[in-house]
Amino acid sequence: MSVLCVPVHVDALCLATDADVAGPLADFTRLPYVDPVTGRDVRADLPYVGEVVLPAPFEDAGLRLGAGVHLHWALPDALTRVVKGERGTHVPVVPNRWLVTRSRDGAVEGRWLVLSDVLSDDDTGGVAYPVSGDVPAGTAGRPYRFLGRTVPLRRWDPREPLDRLPELTAAGHGDPAFAAFYPNCHSVFGFHDPAYTGTPPAGLSYDVLGWYGDTTQDESARVLATAGDGWRAALADRLGWRAPADAARPARMVCFGRLSFAPARDTVNPLLADAETGVCVGENPTGALAAHLGATLPGVTPESLEDLLEALAYAGDLENATLDLSIGLDEARHTAAFTPITAGVRWNVYARDDTATPDTPPLTPEEKLNRERLTPPPELDGLLAALNEAQERHDQARRTLTGLRRRLYADWYKYMLCAYPSDPGLDSYPSPDEVRFFLERSMDELDRLAARTGVHPAVGEGDTLAHRLAKAREAVDASLAAVNATTARAARTTYVLREVPGPRHYRPNEPVVLLTGSAATPSDRYGEDGAAEPDGLLPCDVIPAAEPVDPEGAVALWTAVARGVAPPHPAVRVWTHAPWHPVLLQWEAEFFPTAAGGNIGSGHRDYDPDFVTANYALTAADVELRPRGGFPGKAANVYSGTTVLSPSARPVLTERVLRYLSGGALAAYNKALMKAGRAPLSAEDFRASPAAVLDWYDANGDDERNKTLAMVYRHLAANQDNNLSQSLGGFNDALLMLRLARQLPVDDPLGFPGDRAFTARVAARIGDENRHAPQPLSDFNPIRAGALRVRRLRIVDNFGTTHDVDVGTLRTTTRLTVKDRPRWVAMAPRLAQPARVALRLLDAAGETAPLTGLPTCTPVCGWLLPAVLEDAVRVHTADGAWAGSIHALPDPRRPDAALWRPAPESDVTDPETDLANPHLRDVAGWLLRSGADGVGAMLSALDEAQASVEPEDPGGLRGVALLLGRPVAVVRAEVALDPLEPPAVHQDWNVFRQDMARAGRETNEFTLVRFPVRIGEHGRLSDGVLGYWVERSPGDLGPDYHDVQALGDADAPSPVLVGLDLPPRRLTVLLDPHGAIHATSGVLPTESAALAAEHYRDALTRLAIGLPAAPVLTDAEQVALPLPAEPGSVWSWLERTPEGWTGVTDPPRPQERFPSGLTVREGRLTLRPRGQGTP
Structure with missing residues (x-):
């Protein structure tokens, strides 16, 4: 039998005496339970909730490690990642037998076997592991057992009956850092040898050999089972491993690592010997890195360098843009401060043409003509609109259910705190019976909504939203089947119904902390398999070996593997000093909310509706809300959390810098080479070794930007190993009085039968939405506006040792700087929970129906054509037909109104009644009522606004209309602020008492806060908005026409205000048909909508x-x-x-x-x- 030997990384922490380190990320020994022998409650004073087992950040050390050598091996990267397959996703099973062999000067001193998947009730040397699901329960009746057992190899009996985990993975009981953090897994993927304390002697070594006790769980065998002769390619593609070219096909895999000791004179890790750590905060890793470089590199201003580096970061998004690059960059930077979330789906119909193949004949002339004339049936437009409306309602109901389930979990969590108070003598908690009654009421509400929503796909008959969605889908399918069998078939075309992702909501990024300096050196234990190899694959060996079915077989396997391993080898490492592998970041930050009009400190504790508009301004051409003045309030808003560290964006930025320099510095260098008669340098050679080119450019180049970037590259190349970055994970949730952390299942193990039955009902309704625990003692800040101060940062390595970071020299970007507060970080207004600015064009034939995407559904209500020579505005119907003109002259019959003159052969004698489209009638009527002066002002406004609009015209579709005037489309749009889920509610205990006595939940009325939205962008060539009316009601445009140029020139406040609980604002927009409508709020990414070519192409041709x-x-x-x-x-x-x-x-x-x-x-x-x- 041949085995694939996969290298693993082994590290050792050597202790002269016992030492305290950070404890496991969950301590399940604190769980309450009922002793099955005595029947007594154990830890009855503790509720069965997550905060009981989860340590708080910066807690005192929670685990004592004994003196001696502590080994911790890292699993191969391929076994630690979620794998996507045809049957969904899974985490690979990992080896559960680990042979540890200690040798000194080549002589074996001892062998031990770590049984990683063995469960016991009495082996307290194992890590506490929760009993749930398919984890076998023990005889002690505890909700946890001890996982992992170490035995001398000679005492290993493979036939001994032992309880085992069905499957052991790197995530353990569900913690992504389970295998990466030694306190979590010291008995599973670790080993303690007390024989050598202090600094181990030179010549000592440990070999670690791992294999699967159950060969059916072997991940390599699973991959190779379907690989055939291409098994090497399968290993490379799916696992990132490289087998020797001449090797036989392996039957299974083993893992092997060796750690040899050659201690240095000073065994303190040099990374911590001089561990001065810099701290920079930004909205994303690139911004934080730009802040660091701007303050570090000489001869450049922080602001200019930040602009330059962020322009590089978003160059890929802008490289195809030919217009508005400056504002495009601003929008890209602003959008990068959010994370998109796709929620729901939409439906559209597209025509799939049958193409000619060797087996099918080409189109006949008749088929070509049929294809040119083919259009979807008129009734399909309404059917598709109904389908999308049914889908949207079903998606919204499901999102509401998700939010209500999360809210129910937070309420149940508080119920458990009330039922099991920390001090039974205190009367600070509500009555558990009152809370239970409230939960019953909440479950009834959730059940009613679930019954109305239904389950998709719907089964049987019914009137749920799922059934309505199914019926709408069936109607569209039937319509498509009919047209596909007739007219579409004659054109050899098939209309296909397609599901596409729905609109995206956005969650604001949490502040990103960049740590620089030696203590911030990223670990090479994780995610670095094959990093040193040219092909990026981890080199593995294939060796003949026998099955390790007993101690002798295990020794034989070790002998075969160890014989072929000699340095240099990726499985062999030399210990010279204490390791340092940063894994976790603990943070503590203070948030200072904007005070004026806020909910903190005010008597009624509700937000003022003008909270945002009074404190912030959305100035012309700006994509961010800027403070009007004032100062954030000093409030007791201290939040903390623990998150996993990751390498920063530095390597990505390095590549971007080189790519840019290859088009500037390299081009100039090659020009000089060719002038001297020498061959130019290729871009690949430049990126491999850029030093000579950069030195030449420093001496001979003339572009200061290239010289600055050359300096940036040198700094990044010299310091790329000394940085880590991570967001303050959980900060947004903390603002909502929630803690994002792994929670326990919904259960009440100490409850009476009735209590347990009640809890089971709650658990059935919560499902998997139990990720957020309430934090009733925090402050409620659903609108993240103010400033942040980082109070504490602590790095925790894989063994649980810690390093406190000095935050006294914290820096931030120039855009996030708070005046007179150099250590504070400005936080522009954001909604703490996901939302979106919903901008959509409306069907001209209806009142509120959105577009379906079919050519027959258009938002164009009609056209206006400024006729300057006539001093009039010509009115055209949607198809381009001329209806008449409104002149800047008084109507003799109504002197206060403008004069209407019908077009030749037009029967529109009164546009307010005779025009077919009601919205075009509204516009014409408004112009008439504005009088002669109003029409003249409109002509001037349109002329000036059109001078600043010059969008791209793909295909030259403007037509002859531009010869004597630029037509203006009359379109309708809708803008709203749309939350992903129901608004967050206040979690305070006193508020909770009040909520239990009323129908609604307390939100401090943040849902009524109004956010400005700027419609159109004067000066942006690709924006086609000339002006708009904010409709007051159907048929009523209101008194004011909002000229985009005038609004921009005066820096006036936006007339469009939206809120989470405010109805959508409907607009009638005058639009250049080739330009887009941009909706900029500052609080969320800018949204845009544009006319499709089929909405205006034919009309402009006929105009x-x-x-x-x-x-x-x-x-x-x-x-x-x-x-x-x-x-x-x-x-x-x-x-x-x-x-x-x-x-x-x-x-x-x-x-x-x-x-x-x-x-x-x-x-x-x-x-x-x-x-x-x-x-």
């Missing part, structure tokens, strides 16, 4: 362009005019006669001879595409 022509001196017999030729279009002459309008298409040019008879005519010239006839 007849006319201008008055008077007086015209021409032949008395016929009209002859000198007109320019326009390809694809034809001129027409129109004039009014007593009989009505008459016209001549394509009037002749004047003759060279002077006509015998002349006359003066008055009329209009119209240019329209050929084939449309005359008006």
Whole structure:
């Protein structure tokens, strides 16, 4: 049999005396339970909740390690990652037998076997492991057992009946850091040898050999089972391992690592000997790193360097943009401060054309014609709208259920604290019976919503939201089947219903802390397998070996493996000093909320609706809300947490810098080489060794940006190993009075039968939504606005040893700096829970229906065409037909109104009643009522606004309309603030008492706070918004037209305000059809919406362009005019006669001879595409 030998990383902590270190991330020995022998409650004073077993950050050391050598081995990276497969995701099972062999100067001194998956009730040397699910319970009746046992190899009896975990994984009982943190797993993936205390002698070594006791769980065998002859490629692709080219196919895998001791004179880790650590805070890792470099590198200002580096970071998002690069960069930086969350789905229909293949004939002329004429059936538009509405309602109901389940868990958590108070003599908690009654009421509400929502896909008959969704889907499928069997089939096309991701919500990023200096050196234990290899694969050996079925077989396997391992080898390491592998970051921060109008310290403790608008301004062209002044209030808002550390963004930024320099510094260098007759340097060679090019550019280059980036690269290359970054994980949840941490299952092991039955009902309704525990003693800050001060930071390594970071020299980016408070970090307004600015175009044919995506569904209600020569606004219907003009003249019949003149052959004599589209009627009526002066002001406003709009025009779709005017689309849009889940509620004990006595929950009315939204972007060439009306009700545009240019020039407050509990604001927008609508709030990423080409292409082509022509001196017999030729279009002459309008298409040019008879005519010239006839 051949085995694949996979290297593992072994480290040792050597102690002269017992030492206290950070304890495990969960101490299950504190759980309450009922002793099955005595029937007595054990730890009856403790509730069965997560805070009982979870240590608080910065707690005193919770684990004592004995003197001697403590070994901790890291599992191969491939066995620590979640694997996605056809049947979902799983965490690989890991080896559960580990042979530890101690040798000195080549002679074996001892052998031990670590049985990693063995459970016991009395072996207290194992780690406490919770009993739940498929974990076998013990005879002691405790809710935990001890996992892991170490025995001398000679005493190992493979036939001994032992309780075992069904599957052992790197995540253990569900903690991602289970295997990475020695206090969690010291008896599972670790070993303690008390024989050598203090500094071990040179020549001492430990070998660690691991294998699967159950070969059916072997991850390599599972991968190779379906690999066939390509087994080496399968190992490389799926596990990141490289087997020798000439090796036989292995039957199973083993893990092997060796640690040899050659102690230095000073065994203190040099990383901690001079552990001065810098701290920088940003909205993301790149921003924090830019703040560090801006304050570190000489000759540059922090602000300019931050701008330069962040421009590099978002260059990929902007490289295809040709317009508005500056504001695009600002938006990219702002959006990077959020994490997107996709919630729900949407449906659309697309046409899938059958393409010609060798087995199918090409399209016939008839099929080509049918395909050109093919359109979806008209009824499909309404059916698809109904499907999307049903889907949205079902998705929203499911998100509401999720929020209510999380709220129920927080309430049940408080119920447990009331039922098992820390001090029974205190009367500070509500009555458990009252809380239970409240929970029953909450469960009834949740049950009613669950019953209305239903389960998708729906089964049987019913009227739940799931059933309505299924029926809407069936109606669309039936419509598509009918068209696909008839007209679409004749065009060899199939209409397909497609599910696409729904709109994204955004969660604000938690502040990111960048740690620099030697103590912040990332560990090479985790995520570094194969990093030193050119192909990035971990080199493995394949060796012949026997099955380790008994002690002799284990020794034989070790002998075979150890024989082929000699340094240099990735499995062999030399111990010279104490290790330092940072794993966890503990943090403590103080939040200073903006005081004026807030909910902290005010008498009624409710937010003022103007909290944001009074304290912050959304200035023109800015994507962030800026403080108007004032100072954050001093409030007792101290939060803390523990999070897993990760390497920072430095290597990514290094590559971006080199890529940019290859287009600047390298180009100049190669130009000099070619001028000297030498071959240029390739970009690959430059990135591999850039020093010579950068030195040359420092001496000869002329672009200061390239020189600055060269300096940045040198600094990053020299210090890339001395930095770690991590967000303050859980900070947003802490602002909502919640703690994000692993929680216990919903249970009440000490309760009476009725209590346990009640808890079972609660558990059934909560499901898996038990990740957030309430923090009733914190403050409620659902709007994250103010400033932050980091009070404490502590790094914890894999053995639980700690290093406290000095935060006295903390830095932040220039954009996050608080005046006169150099150690504070400004926090612009954010909603602490996920939300989105919902901007959507509305169907012109309805009132509130959104677009379906079909060509027949358009947001264009009509068109306005400024006719400056006539001093009028021409009104066109959605298809481009000219209805008439509103002139800047008083109507003789209504002097306070503007004059309406119908277009030739138009039957629209009164636009307020005769125009078919009601929204176009509203616009025309508003213009008429604004009077002659109002129309004149509108013409001026449109002219000035259009001068700042120059969007891209893909395909040249503007048509002939631009020859004599720029058409303006009349569209409707809707903007709202949409939360992902129900609003967060206050968790304070006194508030909870009040909530139990009323129908609603306390939110401090943060849902009524109004956030400004800037519609349009004056000066942004790609933004097409010229102005808009904020509708007061259907048919009522309100008194004010909001000119985007005027709003921007005056830096006026936005007339559009949204809130979580405020209804959507509907707008009627005047839009350049080629530009987009941008909605900027500052509190969330900017959203945009634009017309699809099919919404305006045909209308612009049909749009007849006319201008008055008077007086015209021409032949008395016929009209002859000198007109320019326009390809694809034809001129027409129109004039009014007593009989009505008459016209001549394509009037002749004047003759060279002077006509015998002349006359003066008055009329209009119209240019329209050929084939449309005359008006």
